[in-house]
Amino acid sequence: MSVLDPQHETSGTSTAANIAARFERLPFTGYQKRLAAVLATCFMIDGIDLNMLSFLLAPISADLGLSKGAAAWAASAGFIGMGVGATCAGLLADRFGRRLVLVNSMLLWGTASLLTAFAWNLSSFMAFRILTGIGLGAELPVAFALLAEFMPAARRARLTGWVQVAGSTGLVAFNALSLLAVAVAGAVAGWRAMFVVMFVTALFALYVRRQVPESPRWYAAQGRHDRAEAVMAELEDKVERASGGPLPEPVPVAAAQPRQAAGNLVHELFSRGYARRTLLAWSMWLVIMLAFYGITTWTGKLLVDRGMSVSKSILVGLLISAAGIPAAWLTGYAMDRIGRKAVLTAALALVAVAAFAYGHASTFALVVLAGAIMQFALVGVATSLYAYTPELFPTRTRGTGMGTASTAGRISAIVGPLLVPVTLLAWGYTGTFLAFACCFVVSALLVLVFGPESRGRVLEEVSG
Structure with a gap:
């Protein structure tokens, strides 16, 4: 099955090019779809936990007796842990492997979710949510x-879109389940039951450990060429059996010569050629997530504060979140056909307009309509970010680059919800959403001016 004898590999560059060529020649079969489905399920479960506080914050606040300020800290606690988890996981994944970190992160946040179900006050709730956040931040x-x-290069964004479809579908299902739990069990028992459900779903990690192999690209970047060859040959064998015929011959890929490694993974992010990309990634995640989580975390509670019942606010969330399902697929497809920069910029511009409209919506129908458009655009932005950011970094620092960018976003995810009570007091409901709209406009300008285009290019070419 091997294209090149590993004993004939003369450098990490030739090994990386060999692995890339062999990935690109693989027909897309049920085997790759299953791998993508497993990762999509990880993201779906993770995304449910990230978003569920938006529509459970009101009953949690009532049960634990939280003021508006305390509720803001409760909402932000998970993001504190995520900031720590994302950076640490990125470094660990680049040192010790992707799969090891993925599996253990799921087990960590699942256990912490179970503990959260038994929180008795603000301090205990925050402590368990920080622990949950460390696991969640490590996984994504x-x-x-x-x-x-x-x-393969031609399908990366599209498959990221399908992963987001799974996340959005799971979110719709979760909001429906939350509505049922609160209606049947009551506000107190309902929110606690949902955290027990999250613990059960985290046991999916045991399946992930058996089904997802380690990345051959990571083995090659570590200089472990024998392991890269062995895993790549196993993948080729499974794809060949799934396709029912012999594999086509590999076509050489334009893998650029990588720059000399800086030694320290974090220092390498700021080495010549990568510093601009690192700053772009960090800036995008900082500005976008400030508005993203400022909006999504408080949506349900703000609706309740404006006179809606808890059940009706969850129903609005259910209707709004459904709009994210087609958005994820359309975004991924468009990124592979049109390009990363154009699609991400368009999604940012649309969410800015929709956030402004949402802030002015005065009736139930307008809230749902503006909220659905905003959710459509928000999912488009998230899909674009998750497809685009890993492409900016070389394999040897991809986990660190993605992790630190995610940490930058988590810093904003902490600040965003905390800013909402302040901006509401100063500018009102409309002014708050106008401020968030401006954040998305700034992000669009950053992408247009500084972002490289990566559509249709293999990872080794983009990051070389």
């Missing part, structure tokens, strides 16, 4: 690094 960047490294 590693899962998307794996997805980028396993999938």
Whole structure:
């Protein structure tokens, strides 16, 4: 099955080019679809936990007796942990492997979710949510690094879109389940039951450990060429059996000569050629996530504060979140056909307009309509970010780059919800959403001016 005898590999560059060529020649079969489905399920479960506080914050606040300010800290606690988890996981994934970090991160946040179900006050709730956040923050960047490294250049964004479809579908299902739990069990028992459900879903990690192999690209970047060859040959064998015929011959890929490694993974992010990309990634995640989580975390509670019942606010969330399902697929497809920069910029511009309209919506129908458009655009932005960011970094620092960018976003995810009570007091409901709209406009300008285009290019070419 091997294209080149590994004993004839003369450098890490030739090994990386060999692995890339062999990935690109693989027909897209049920085997790759299963791998993508496993990673999509990881993201779906992760995304449910990230978003569920938006529509459970009101009953949690009532049960634990939280003021508006305390509720803001409760909402932000998970993101504190995510900031720590994302950076640490990125470094660990680049040192010890993607799969190891992915599996253990799921087990960590699942256990912490179970503990959260028994929180008795603000301090205990925050402590358990920080622990949950460490696991969640570790899982996401590693899962998307794996997805980028396993999938062909022509399908990377599209498959990221399908992963987001799974996430949006799971969110719709979760909001429906939350509505049922609160209606049947009551506000107190309902929100606690949902955290127990999250613990059960985290046991999916045991399946991931058996089904997802380590990345051959990571083995090659570590100089472990025998392991890269062995895993790549196993992948080729499974794809050949799934396709029912012999594999086509590999076509040489334009893998650029990588720059000399800086030794320290974090220092390498700021080495010549990568510093601009690192600053772009960090800036995008900082500005976008400030508005993203400022909006999404408080949506449900703000609706309740404006006079809606808890059940009706969750129903609005259910209707709004459904709009994200087609958005994820359309975004991924458009990024592979049109380009990363154009699609990400368009999604940012649309969410800015929709956020402004949402802030002015005065009736239930207008709230749902503006919210659905905003959710459509937000999912488009998230899909674009998760497809684009891993492509900016070389394999040897992809986990660190993705992790630190994600950490930059988590800093904003902490600040965003905390800013909402302040901006509401100063500028009102409309002014708050106008401020968030401006954040998306700034992000669009950053992408237009500084972002490289990576459509249709193998990872080794983009990051060389």
